[in-house]
Amino acid sequence: MKNLKKIALAADLTEMDETILRFIKGYDKLFDFDELCIIHQIEIEEVSAELQAVLDKKGLTLEQLIHKEIQSNVDAVFGSENTHIHIYIHPRPDFSELVHWVNKSKFDLFFLGKKMGLEGSGVFSSKMVRLLSCNLILVPETAKPTITKIISPIDFSSYSSRVLEVSELIASNTDAELIPLHILRIGIHYFPFLGSEKKIQKSLEKEAIEKFAKLKKKTNINAELETLLVESEPIGTAIFKKAKEYKADLIIISKKGKSDDSDLLLGSVAEDLISNEKNITVAIIN
Template sequence: MKNANIAILIDMSEMDNIILNYAKRLDESHHFNSIHLVHFVEVTEFPKEILEMYPDLDQPIENMIAEEIEEYKNDCLPHCQEKIKIHVHGGGDMETFLEWMEEHSFDLVIIGKKSGSHGSGIFSGKMVRLLSSNTLFVTEMARGDIHKIMVPIDFSNYTQKVLSLAKTSASLINAELVPVHALKMSLQYYPFVKNKEELEKMLQKEVEKKYEKLKQKTGISESCLVVNAGEQHISKAIYDQAIFQSIDLIILGNKGKADDSDLLIGSVAERMIAQDRNIPVMIVNK
């Protein structure tokens, strides 16, 4: 992924400062060619009550929002002025907005993710499901500096692509790469295996063999961290390990090996961007 053409979704809240500063730090290492600051207007006109309170509001909503975004641009991205474009999409039609996004073939779409008490995440959920671009969810707790990147791998057909992208990103920002595989022992084997520890060792050796082949294909040198998910969902095992490892960014594919091909987003990716998760996540579209 070149990340030459990115879009930052602005929602006119305090979250905008967080994601713009985050994008600014990314631009320092990735050197984006173009940055689109985008806002989707869900209403088509000011409510009657607002117009009665402010009778001078005679210009279109889109114009007023564009002026405010211009101020954001000047304050948060002063050194990127020449490559920034502002787009305010009016009309309230999500379908035409998604069509506009797809027409611009963004390499990366950056979205702010608020905690469960502040935002429902419905809009961002639609974005990651329906766009073909890679999507980066920046949380309220996100730090500008990225020192450690975790990349969950499941040895699916798409693992190599995700791992290669994570390797490139880690190299650009001089971050440590932490590949991780969550070991999930299927219950169907339990009746036939008396020693569960032996089964775990056997599965771990199989993971090590597969990972050695993957290292040769991708050229990475880092070891793969193997965690036992036990009875919990794979996503929780990975996220708990990310917290323990003080991970700054998680990069994973939108679907995994066990997901149905008809799904728009897999169960692990879905849970990684849940409202109670505070680590930024980049979802790589396959």
């Protein structure tokens, strides 16, 4: 599939690795990936005496032991004929160095686990989301590798076209239903007119539909825009609830939106949607 051929997975040597590998195998049937790189970062500065004794007994270095463990998971999921799958062990606990290596590698899509019940804090995934320059996909441990319905929130910022293009690409490749979603929020500048809230909502809907018509021409998508009025709850929470209502199995969002100007910040909506308690797969488009 165009633009999604070279993919990567961050492995942490927990149960989540096999979960994500099985998920990727399911997605591979949909997208026919060319190359998968499995990445693990060694997080210790030096090997303890106890660990060194184990390594000496096995006749392996730490890198070789980790490689063997990951390879056994790969073989269990993909079989031994997996020449398109490569394992990279980053030898130092220097996180910025790892991020630089990943960004330099120019992956089309980077898979990260989103832990809910399994062991792990999710801190590594959260940091990677903020610092990687490639497209990312966060997969909950309960997710299934199917795509039947896609929710794509857009705010008509400069990032919206890219989100719709990727969404259409995935939807057309998987025969999934694509639902572009725009959140309506009555801002404080409407305060003097709150008595006519329905009129304001209709005005905002009309404006959104007109903007979307221009985007449709630009991106050549066939879907129709859905709008959702959100009053006080966080926008990310409202999007998640709507996705659950539609029984969507994928949310595709931009890393940032209109109000997120700094390159160092993750958008507030994206931040909310990748929180651990939200159990829908989320793709974040750069």
